[in-house]
Amino acid sequence: MKLIKTLLGAAAIVAAASTAFAEGHGANPAIIFDLGGKFDKSFNEAAFTGAQRWAEETGGEFREIELSSEAQREQALRRFAEQGANPIVMTGFAFSSALETVAPDFPDTKFVIVDGYVDAPNVRVVAFSEHEGSYLVGVAAAMASESDVVGFVGGMDIPLIRKFACGYVQGVKSVNPDATVIQNMTGTTPAAWNDPVKGGELTRAQIAQGADVVYAAAGGTGVGVLQTAADEGIFSVGVDSNQNYLHPGSVLTSMLKRVDNAVYEAFTEGTMLSTGVVVMDTSTGGIDYAVDEYNADVFTDEIAAAVEAAKAGIIDGSIVVHNYESDNSCPVE
């Protein structure tokens, strides 16, 4: 009996302490990671990096949670909102429906959704122009290719990934209209985001067809693509985060989607966050390509000049990259 009393007592103290914690740190920002997990070496990890950078620079604290079930999306949003977290950032289009339900219930809380779309007065939608970045690495790939055949390995076959592919093809064709682009999607289920073995096989098949540069827009599957490209001695192009360091000399460059900047900016603006659609594109630095010491040897001045010119063209509007998602079709194959 005494043991039970002690246990209950201890539990009550802990419970009281945790409520105090929740109240005391109420206005902290919060971030919810998608099912892929915080350390996916790609999308979610970039978001985490941005949150961490904010914490280090400002000394502030943020709350975070990793989900393990679809039903937890709404649960997590409500929990954070009820605890007073503000703003609440979430990564991934899959949050759209949950946020649509929750946002009106918490009009004083600001929500930020990366890659989704929700129309509510207290929601900021961060949209990336991935087609522009893919165009830039397409230019680089076409410049680096000697066989005039380049490859594309996508993750799951969804419009977003076709948008990557379409931008890439446009970039390649802008340099060499006769070039061939071999496109493969890894699969039709979310498992396609994390199947490095199949990514490697697809890369090998593309190499057999003559490809000497392969662009991977496939999450964790891309790790296998980059590995195989390095093993077979051809070039690869990384995606989302800077993946140049994975195989120095083989990774030609990486298409950067600065999810970290989006999170960092949201946390910095805090409760004063502006809502509505925020487009992160080449002109705002939200989309870019990576040059560092790991690819300095292979990313020649010639390539750099061509890519820089394309980037300038996109920014000043002289180059318009077709967005697959605008009409669900691609003008080039």
Place this chain on the structure above:
Amino acid sequence: MDKMPRWADVILVPLINISLAFIAAGLVVMAIGQNPLDMMYYMVKGALGSSSGIGYTMYYATNFIFTGLAFAVAMHAKLFNIGGEGQAIMGGVGAAIVLLAVPWPHWTLALPFAILGAAALGAAWAAIPAYLQAKRGSHIVITTIMFNFIAAAIIGFLLNGWMKDPTTQNAETRNFGEGAHLPTFHEMLAPFGIEFSKSAPANFSFILALVCAFLVWILIWKTRLGYQIRAFGWSPSATAYAGISSVRVTIIAMLISGGLAGLLAINVVMGEQERLIKEFVEGAGFMGIAVALMGRNHPFGIVLAGLLFGMLNQGGFELLWEMPDISREMVLVIQALIIIFTGALDRMTRDPLEKLFIMMRNRREAA
């Protein structure tokens, strides 16, 4: 004569198992420098401490009861149906087709048809492996597991194709509409003046799951068909000698199994999401195997095991909130330890206890 009094069998053994499980999980938690008492407290409080927690526990439990029952029915015929995942996916497709086809005026009208749609496609998905097993001897484990992948590909194809809502980027159907909304426990309990969390996803499907559990009990133990299924499970040759068709029993058992797995969609697709999404089963089809094993393939045991698994799911998620140093993977370790001790290592405590009771009885009789 029984080896143990009934109370020991039903209460004492599970209680000891759960305590052992928490001790083992506590040691792991201590190893990473956290307080194991906090861990236990938050897990139980998270699962049962609020109506919202209870609502989520019941929601997860509903899934596990459906897939657990599905596995158990097939298992009574000694058919290891590992395809609950795929059958549930197809059940979702079936329910969605029914719910999208008609602008339903009221859920009482929509529910029976959605049940038919979900059960029919779930059963159809189990029928092909069943036929191959019965007629061609293709092993049911291999075929059902392969059918999981085919189902995942089919739902992906449909949600990227003609079932996709053209107004959204996501691979999902449009919303089923107000008329197909299943009442949540909040709505069901409000007329009785009971305040239940508004956001918890537990819905009418929980009651449906309990009804199904009761029907399965009647089927297996009170009907001629159930007797045939059990007899076939114990000895196919004896049932053949008795004039029972092995093809018929195999196919019927698998149809019922697949249909029950398909009903998971009523809870998730119709009750919670109210639209068809790709990843709605989330491994519940496989968890059903563990639930049925822990529940000893008896509907009552499956309901209890389903509730325990639901508590683990919800309590584990609460743990992430209350103890930020425990990661998602750590929660999985804790859940797995509890499952190992309560399910797989059951005999470890049962056998010595039985011996102890027999010894005590012998001593008493000798005295």
